[in-house]
Each structure stands twice: as C-alpha cells, then as structure tokens.
Amino acid sequence: MRKREESLLAEGAGAAFEITPSEGLLDPWGIVAVTVSVHSCLWGLYDDVLLADVLGLEPVHIPLRAGIVGSPIRLHDATLGLSNITSPPTLNWQPSPAGSAPQKKTIRVLNRGPKPAALTWSILRAPDPSRHFAAEIAPDLTDGADPAASSVSLNLDVAPTAPLDDGSFTVTPDNEAIPPGGEKLFTVSFVGVPPGAVSGDAGQRSFAAIMSASLVHPELVPLPNGTESDAHPPLRLALKAHSIEPRLQMSERSKLKFKVSPTLPKDHPAYTRCLTMSNASTSTLEFTLAVPTPFVLTEARCSAAQFKIMGQETVDEGSSFVLPPDSSLQAVITHVPPKKRRRGERPADAEAAGGGEDDARSVVSAAQTATSDGNIKEDEDPHITHVTNLEKLLSITYANGSVQTFPLLAVTTTPFVELSAPNGERGCPALTFGVTHVSLSPSTSLEIWNPTEADAEWKIQHAPYKPPPATTAAGARARAALAAGEALPLDEPSAFVFDRMSGELAPRKGNVPERQPLSIQFTPKAGAGRYRSTFAIKVRHGMTAMLEVSAEATLREEDINVIGPDKHLRLMQLGELS
Numbered sequence: 010m011r012k013r014e015e016s017l018l019a020e021g022a023g024a025a026f027e028i029t030p031s032e033g034l035l036d037p038w039g040i041v042a043v044t045v046s047v048h049s050c051l052w053g054l055y056d057d058v059l060l061a062d063v064l065g066l067e068p069v070h071i072p073l074r075a076g077i078v079g080s081p082i083r084l085h086d087a088t089l090g091l092s093n094i095t096s097p098p099t100l101n102w103q104p105s106p107a108g109s110a111p112q113k114k115t116i117r118v119l120n121r122g123p124k125p126a127a128l129t130w131s132i133l134r135a136p137d138p139s140r141h142f143a144a145e146i147a148p149d150l151t152d153g154a155d156p157a158a159s160s161v162s163l164n165l166d167v168a169p170t171a172p173l174d175d176g177s178f179t180v181t182p183d184n185e186a187i188p189p190g191g192e193k194l195f196t197v198s199f200v201g202v203p204p205g206a207v208s209g210d211a212g213q214r215s216f217a218a219i220m221s222a223s224l225v226h227p228e229l230v231p232l233p234n235g236t237e238s239d240a241h242p243p244l245r246l247a248l249k250a251h252s253i254e255p256r257l258q259m260s261e262r263s264k265l266k267f268k269v270s271p272t273l274p275k276d277h278p279a280y281t282r283c284l285t286m287s288n289a290s291t292s293t294l295e296f297t298l299a300v301p302t303p304f305v306l307t308e309a310r311c312s313a314a315q316f317k318i319m320g321q322e323t324v325d326e327g328s329s330f331v332l333p334p335d336s337s338l339q340a341v342i343t344h345v346p347p348k349k350r351r352r353g354e355r356p357a358d359a360e361a362a363g364g365g366e367d368d369a370r371s372v373v374s375a376a377q378t379a380t381s382d383g384n385i386k387e388d389e390d391p392h393i394t395h396v397t398n399l400e401k402l403l404s405i406t407y408a409n410g411s412v413q414t415f416p417l418l419a420v421t422t423t424p425f426v427e428l429s430a431p432n433g434e435r436g437c438p439a440l441t442f443g444v445t446h447v448s449l450s451p452s453t454s455l456e457i458w459n460p461t462e463a464d465a466e467w468k469i470q471h472a473p474y475k476p477p478p479a480t481t482a483a484g485a486r487a488r489a490a491l492a493a494g495e496a497l498p499l500d501e502p503s504a505f506v507f508d509r510m511s512g513e514l515a516p517r518k519g520n521v522p523e524r525q526p527l528s529i530q531f532t533p534k535a536g537a538g539r540y541r542s543t544f545a546i547k548v549r550h551g552m553t554a555m556l557e558v559s560a561e562a563t564l565r566e567e568d569i570n571v572i573g574p575d576k577h578l579r580l581m582q583l584g585e586l587s
Contacts, residue, residue, distance in 0.1 A: 014048045021123035021189075023051030023230070026073055028059070035063065049077040051122045052242060053230040076233035080242040081122030082187065082224055088116050095247065097219070102199045102250035104213065104292045108409035111179075111198040118195060118222075118244070120187040126241060127225040129184040130195070133170040135217035135247070170219060176200055177216045178248050201252040218248040255294050255407045257332075260285035264416035265403075267344045270463035271550035272424060281307070284415070285339045286405075288332040295408040299326045300342060301401040304417050308341035329408075342403075344419045391552055395423045395461055424465035424551035426514060429456040429524070433557055437543075442531045442560035446568045452530040457546075458522040459514035466549040468511040471502040471542060498541035498559065505542055505558045506530045533562035 017025040027046040035041055045059065059071040084091065084098060092099045102112050120126055145164040179198045187193050202214065224241030231237050259265075261284060269279050288294050300306040309324050313336040318328045330338055398420055405413040433439025438455075445451050459465040477484040490497070508528040515523065533540065541559040548554070 014050070017048050018050050018123065022055075023053060023123055024049040024055040024075060024077060026057050026059070026075075045073065047073075047075045047077075049075070050081050051124070051230065052077050052079055052081070054233045054235075078233075078242070080224065080244060081120060082126055082128070082222070082241060082244050083119050083121065084244070084246065085117035085119055085192070088114065090114055091116070097245040097247050099247040099249055100197060100220075104251040104253050104290065105199070105201060106255040106292055106294065106407060106409045106411070107202050107214075107252045108411065109201065111200045112250070113196050113198045116195050116197060116246070117192050118187060119192045120189055123189050124227050125189055126187050127184070128187055128193070128244070129223050130180045131183075131221050131223070132173045132178050132180065132248075133219040133221055134173045135219055136170055173218050177202070177250070178218050178220070180220060197248070199248075199250040201250070213251055213253045216248075216250045216252065220246040220248055222246075253290055253292060255290070255292070255296070255409065255411060256413055257286040257294070257296075257338075257405060258289050259415055260287075261415075264400075264418045265342065267417075267419040268422070269344060269346065269419060270422045270424065271346070272464045272466070280345070281341060281343045283339055283341050284403075285337055286332075287337040288334055291334050293331060293333045295329055295331045297326055297329055297406050298324075298340065299404040299406065300340075301403070301417075303345045303347055303399070303419070304401060304403075305343045305345055306340055307343045310339040310341070312336045312338070342417065344417075346419070346421065391425045392460065395425055395552060397421045397423070422461055422463045424459060424461045424463040424516075424548050426457055426465050426467055426546055426548055426551075426554050427460055427522075428527075428546075428554060428556060430556065435557060437555040437557055439557040439559065440529065441558075444561045444563060444568050445531065445533075446566075447533050447537050447562045447564060449569070450530055450532045452528055454526050454528040456524040457512075457514070457527050458524040459517060460522050461551075462516045462518065463551070464516060465514040465551060466511075467514065467546050467551075468549075469507055470545050470547060472545045472555070474500040474543070496539075498539040499535060500542050501535050501540055502542045502544070504531060504533055504535065504540050504560070505544075506532060507544075529558060531558075531560045531562075533560070537562050537564050 017027060025048045027048060029044045029046065030041075033041055047055075049055070053076075055075045055077065057073040059073050061069040061071065063069075086093055088100070090101045090103075092101065100114060100116070102114070105112050118128065147162050147164070148160075177200055179200060181196050181198075185193050185195070197220065199216070201216070222244040224244060226239045226241060229237040229239050265282055265284050267280065267282055269277075273279055298306060298309070306324060309330070311330065311332070313331070313333055315330060317331060318324060321328060332338060398418060400416055400418045402414040403417050405415070407413070428438040430438035430440045440453065440455060442451055442453065457467075477487055479485075479488070487497075506529065508530075512525065514525065517523070531540070539559070539561045541557065544556045544558065546554040546556060
C-alpha cells in the first residue's frame with residue numbers, strides 16, 4: 010500500500026484521487042460501480058475533476074473535493090517507553106533517583122509529506138486536568154441593529170499552556186528541518202531534581218510536561234475553511250517521569266540493637282547481628298556502606314551479583330553495591346567493644362596490657378571507707394550506671410549524593426552484686442558484731458544477690474587500710490583522734506572468716522533476683538581491742554562492692570554470752586567461762 014501511494018503521490022501535489030476500475034465495458038442496461046479513493050500526504054483542501062468518457066456519448070465531468078486534516082509529520086512508534094494508546098502519545102521514563110545523571114531517550118520524527126518541514130520544539134506545562142478547554146463569550150453587534158436582537162458567539166478552544174521553566178525536561182536539537190520522505194533524531198532528557206528535593210511520605214515526585222513542535226510548510230496551503238496557512242498541525246508528545254529519593258528498607262524497625270555484657274566471650278553470638286536492606290523501589294540503587302567503630306562489617310551477602318566488587322578480598326567504605334529492584338543485601342555486623350583501661354594506665358599502656366579484669370568503678374564510691382584515700386566522690390547509682398548505651402549511625406551513601414542513616418545501638422550490661430547489710434557511716438554496707446568476749450567466735454550472715462541481667466562471678470579480697478591525706482577533712486579528723494589518744498581500729502582481716510570467698514550468681518532474667526546466704530565468723534586472734542576491716546567483693550568484668558566488717562573484743566565477764574538462769578552455776582565452776 011505504501012509503495013502504491015508513493016507512486017500515486019510522486020508528483021508532490023499532496024493528494025491524489027484513484028479510480029478503480031479506470032476503464033471497462035458497460036453492458037446494455039448494465040451498471041458498473043466505480044470506486045474513487047483519495048490518497049494524501051499533506052493536509053489541506055484539494056479539488057479535482059472526474060472525467061467519465063463513454064464512447065459515443067458526451068464526456069461527463071464530476072467535481073471531486075477532499076478536505077485533508079492531520080499532519081504528515083509523525084513519530085516513529087519504535088521508541089522505548091512510547092505509548093501510542095494515549096492522545097497525544099506519551100513518553101515515559103523509569104523512576105530514577107533524585108540527582109542522578111539525566112535519563113535520555115531518542116525519538117524519530119518522520120516526514121511523509123512532499124515538502125520539507127521546519128520543526129521547532131518547545132516544552133510546555135502539562136494541561137490542568139480540571140480545565141481542558143478555554144471558553145470565550147462575545148456579543149455579535151451589528152451597526153444600527155437592535156441590541157436585543159443581536160446574537161452571542163461562543164468560542165471554545167483547547168486551554169493554552171505556559172512554557173515549563175523548571176528545566177526538568179530538555180530536547181536537543183530544539184529546531185531542525187526534516188526533508189520530504191526523511192527523518193530526524195531528537196534526544197529527550199529527563200533531568201529531574203537534586204538530592205533532597207523529593208519530599209512526601211512516598212519519597213517520590215511526579216513530573217509531567219507537553220513537548221510541542223511547531224511545523225512550518227515552505228508555501229501556503231489552502232484549508233477546508235477557505236483560508237490558507239503555511240503552519241502544519243502541531244506535533245505533540247506527553248512526557249511523564251518520576252524522581253525518587255533513594256531509600257533502602259531495613260529488616261529492623263528503628264535500630265539494630267546489640268545486647269552484650271563484658272562477661273560474654275568475644276565469639277558469643279550476641280556480638281553479631283544481621284541487617285537486611287531491601288530495594289523496594291522500581292529503580293536500581295547504587296550505594297556504599299560506612300560502618301562506624303566499634304562496629305565492623307564482617308560480611309555482605311547480596312541476592313544479586315555484584316560485578317563492581319567482584320574480585321575484592323575485603324569490603325570497605327569505598328566498595329560500591331548495586332541493588333536492582335526487589336533485591337536485598339544482608340549486612341553481618343559485629344560489635345567489637347573497646348578494651349578497658351586499668352586505673353592509672355595511660356591509653357597506650359592499656360592497649361599493651363589488654364584491658365583490665367574488673368571494672369574500676371565501685372558501687373560504693375560515694376564516701377570514705379577503711380580503704381579509701383579520703384577523696385569523697387559523688388554518688389553513683391549502680392542500677393543506672395551498670396547499663397551503658399553506645400549509639401552510632403550506619404551511613405548509606407547513594408551514587409546521587411544523598412545519605413541515609415540507620416542507628417546501631419550497643420547496650421552493655423556490667424554486672425554487680427548487692428548485699429543485705431545496711432550502709433554504715435562511711436557509705437558502704439557495714440556489718441557489725443558488737444561487743445563480745447575474746448574467748449567467743451560469734452558468727453552472722455547476710456544475703457548477696459545479682460540484680461543485673463549478666464552473670465556475676467565474684468570473689469572476696471581484703472582492702473588494706475590507707476590513711477586519708479592530711480589535706481582532707483578525714484585526715485584532719487584522724488589527726489585529732491590521735492592527739493586525743495584515741496587508737497584506730499585494728500585492720501586484721503584474718504579475724505573475719507567467710508564461709509566462702511568466691512561464687513557465681515546467675516542473671517535475674519526479668520525475675521526477682523535469687524538471694525544466696527553469706528556467713529561471717531569473728532575470731533579475735535589478736536586479743537582484746539577494736540577490729541575493723543574492709544573487704545572488696547570484686548565481680549569479674551563488673552563493678553566492685555565494698556563491705557565493712559567491725560567488732561570489739563573485750564576481757565570483761567559481762568560480755569560472755571551465757572544462759573541467764575545458768576549463769577550463777579557456771580561461774581561456780583573454776584576454769585569454765587560459759
């Protein structure tokens with residue numbers, strides 16, 4: 010059909026009438042049907058005459074007139090993303106991340122007309138869906154006519170559109186001459202917006218525009234309404250695109266949480282968590298991961314092949330991941346707690362020493378004890394300080410420059426123990442035996458428990474007495490006591506015997522802590538006098554609890570613990586004290 014039309018329109022008139030059949034035999038009393046077809050390659054008004062020449066009769070002239078609308082300039086339908094089921098045709102772009110490189114598409118414009126056409130592109134705003142047409146009402150007044158009898162004209166036209174000035178779409182070249190029967194290529198680019206300009210809950214912004222081409226014919230063409238024009242009907246193309254703010258969906262709702270304790274071994278599973286990042290958008294995302302210390306990215310498992318990092322032995326902040334839509338990346342992150350510094354160590358020394366065995370903090374650091382140095386510190390509530398939170402941000406930097414962060418939280422539980430003994434004058438739990446005879450060995454007991462969610466492995470050590478510095482208030486009191494002849498209590502730890510010097514307390518696991526008894530016996534081996542010793546209950550990788558134990562041994566008979574009714578009988582027996 011196209012080849013036949015090309016031969017019929019070869020003269021370049023823009024239209025041609027075809028007669029089928031063009032000749033034949035008319036039988037007596039017969040009828041012959043003649044089909045008249047019009048072929049065109051240009052809009053306009055066309056007149057011709059059909060000559061019916063019957064042998065032996067006068068020729069018959071039949072006028073032919075055709076009004077052709079439309080344009081010989083058209084878009085080639087072999088364009089990726091072009092939809093011809095809409096009017097005008099729509100050119101669609103796949104959603105792209107904000108700030109990414111311009112997305113380009115190439116369109117082919119064909120000229121099926123007999124003359125060249127000068128084409129000029131312009132980008133217009135998309136029409137308002139609520140206002141498709143523009144109407145204008147004007148009275149038709151004639152000079153000398155009665156205004157009451159005048160008519161009113163209604164002009165209805167497509168609503169005009171203004172040029173699009175945001176630069177979201179561009180076309181190159183914007184003007185070109187298309188030869189007859191030829192074609193030209195044009196590049197349409199979606200520029201989008203910079204990173205951070207996309208807002209809304211969906212993280213997506215839609216763009217729409219109309220690309221309109223004004224076409225000029227080299228000569229005037231008569232129109233069906235009786236006028237002439239050299240302007241082609243405009244070529245229009247709808248443009249639609251979407252710009253998204255790149256985001257990955259996390260398997261955790263708000264943060265990746267590590268619940269650890271210094272008592273756990275370094276290879277414990279609690280130090281390692283997996284975070285799955287999924288690409289739920291319709292665009293391919295390229296990004297890098299930055300995991301801050303003390304967290305380490307130990308492994309990255311992707312559901313899609315990662316050609317950009319193929320062959321790399323390690324993955325660091327410069328490694329680029331590419332996730333197509335509906336793919337995911339599972340990051341295996343390990344929390345590596347920093348090594349603790351022992352009291353008095355410099356940072357370099359602490360690193361060489363490998364960290365301390367026990368926490369330097371004490372649950373009774375508020376006041377001076379028999380082992381204190383006289384420096385009174387502020388109170389420290391172990392129920393608050395034994396849990397420390399360390400939060401860092403995992404950074405995801407996309408290829409367009411935008412950054413997404415996700416919190417990494419390490420909750421470290423440091424164990425400590427509590428004692429049932431009440432606090433003494435020096436601020437730590439104090440246990441007193443009172444006054445007893447040197448020949449007796451009284452005993453008492455208290456309870457010890459673990460109020461934390463970590464294992465508490467404890468042991469008891471004697472804390473030797475250290476005199477307070479002379480410049481402190483405690484030192485001034487000690488000097489005054491010495492000047493008055495008052496003797497300090499004897500620090501003799503062997504006088505206080507514990508039934509066990511170590512033990513282990515399980516975590517409470519959300520329940521009431523289980524209490525264990527701890528028995529202490531007083532044996533005044535050094536004779537009569539006042540005794541006072543301080544013991545440190547050290548918790549492995551935890552906080553130390555202090556216990557002050559005091560007693561007084563005398564030689565007075567009234568301090569002998571005897572049975573009241575039998576006291577006179579027992580005193581009558583020589584050599585028997587109780």
